[in-house]
Amino acid sequence: MIELQGLTKTYGDKRAVDGITANIRPGVVTGFLGPNGAGKSTTMRLIVGLDRPASGTALVNGHSYVSSRAPLAEVGALLDAKAVDGGRSARNHLLALGATVGIGARRVDDVLASVGLSEVANKAAKSFSLGMGQRLGIAAALLADPAVLLLDEPVNGLDVDGVQWIRDLLNQLAGEGRTVLLSSHLMSEMQLVADHLLVIGQGRILADTSIQDFIEEASSGGAVIVVSPDAGTLAPLLAGDGVSLTTREPGRFEVRGQTAPAIGDIAAGHGLRIHELTPVTASLESAYLELTRDSVEFAATVPHQTDETDKAA
Numbered sequence: 001m002i003e004l005q006g007l008t009k010t011y012g013d014k015r016a017v018d019g020i021t022a023n024i025r026p027g028v029v030t031g032f033l034g035p036n037g038a039g040k041s042t043t044m045r046l047i048v049g050l051d052r053p054a055s056g057t058a059l060v061n062g063h064s065y066v067s068s069r070a071p072l073a074e075v076g077a078l079l080d081a082k083a084v085d086g087g088r089s090a091r092n093h094l095l096a097l098g099a100t101v102g103i104g105a106r107r108v109d110d111v112l113a114s115v116g117l118s119e120v121a122n123k124a125a126k127s128f129s130l131g132m133g134q135r136l137g138i139a140a141a142l143l144a145d146p147a148v149l150l151l152d153e154p155v156n157g158l159d160v161d162g163v164q165w166i167r168d169l170l171n172q173l174a175g176e177g178r179t180v181l182l183s184s185h186l187m188s189e190m191q192l193v194a195d196h197l198l199v200i201g202q203g204r205i206l207a208d209t210s211i212q213d214f215i216e217e218a219s220s221g222g223a224v225i226v227v228s229p230d231a232g233t234l235a236p237l238l239a240g241d242g243v244s245l246t247t248r249e250p251g252r253f254e255v256r257g258q259t260a261p262a263i264g265d266i267a268a269g270h271g272l273r274i275h276e277l278t279p280v281t282a283s284l285e286s287a288y289l290e291l292t293r294d295s296v297e298f299a300a301t302v303p304h305q306t307d308e309t310d311k312a313a
């Protein structure tokens with residue numbers, strides 16, 4: 001369990017983390033989302049004591065992590081996969097880490113095998129691709145079998161197999177009762193792997209909810225697709241205050257402002273046939289974009305295309 005209470009970190013005038021209060025529970029994968037610069041990495045650094053908060057607390061298993069007697073066994077963290085002595089082999093890197101807590105060669109070799117790096121175990125880390133470096137970082141996080149895992153962008157650079165592997169691994173680790181907090185900008189991955197979401201924007205919590213509730217909430221008030229051979233009769237019956245109808249093609253239209261059950265009841269009440277009645281569910285990505293729209297600090301715009309007239313001017 002990770003407990004954040006009024007956690008705040010300032011850099012000069014900037015409040016990178018601004019009064020975050022949340023519990024990150026064991027047994028589930030918690031996805032940590034937010035736009036660039038929202039404060040995710042800073043929060044993770046505060047949790048493991050790499051930064052000091054201006055105010056508030058971050059407790060890991062009931063105490064401050066810096067006071068931990070067995071830090072590697074308590075929290076496995078992947079915060080920067082490049083934070084490795086590039087001249088060292090993967091195996092020596094893990095052996096050196098393990099030596100600080102009495103972990104020997106057998107466990108190191110097991111962990112290397114579990115992340116798929118056995119064959120390159122004796123190669124220098126600087127020769128590793130981005131994905132191999134991520135795997136080594138994950139191996140380091142798992143080395144002492146910690147109860148809490150903090151993974152900052154673990155999927156970054158992994159190939160399709162690697163993504164599938166980490167998805168299964170995280171589910172397994174959470175299933176074993178561990179606390180798993182991971183950040184990622186890949187919404188499709190997050191939707192598949194996370195059970196719970198913590199969304200922040202400009203250092204503040206925007207949502208702390210199950211992924212299911214997050215998507216359902218974003219979908220409510222959404223559209224319902226109706227396919228009916230009796231569309232011409234049904235559509236006028238659905239019209240009313242706050243209801244909008246958009247015809248997509250003959251016999252197929254979209255309704256906003258009426259729920260699928262209400263549309264079904266109206267059709268049944270008039271003996272009209274319905275071939276399809278589908279509420280349009282928001283994706284995690286669309287729900288996230290909607291929530292964070294006002295918190296995006298570094299918004300880019302697509303430059304408008306120069307047409308011939310502009311060029312001539």
Ligand SMILES: Nc1ncnc2c1ncn2[C@@H]1O[C@H](COP(=O)(O)OP(=O)(O)OP(=O)(O)O)[C@@H](O)[C@H]1O
Binds near residue numbers: 038
């Ligand atoms: N060491 C530092 N010195 C000054 N400002 C910092 C420092 N570290 C982070 N910041 C600022 O704090 C804010 C939060 O940064 P942080 O890296 O935590 O965001 P993030 O959510 O992890 O972003 P990203 O998704 O881009 O990795 C940003 O405005 C950043 O510029």
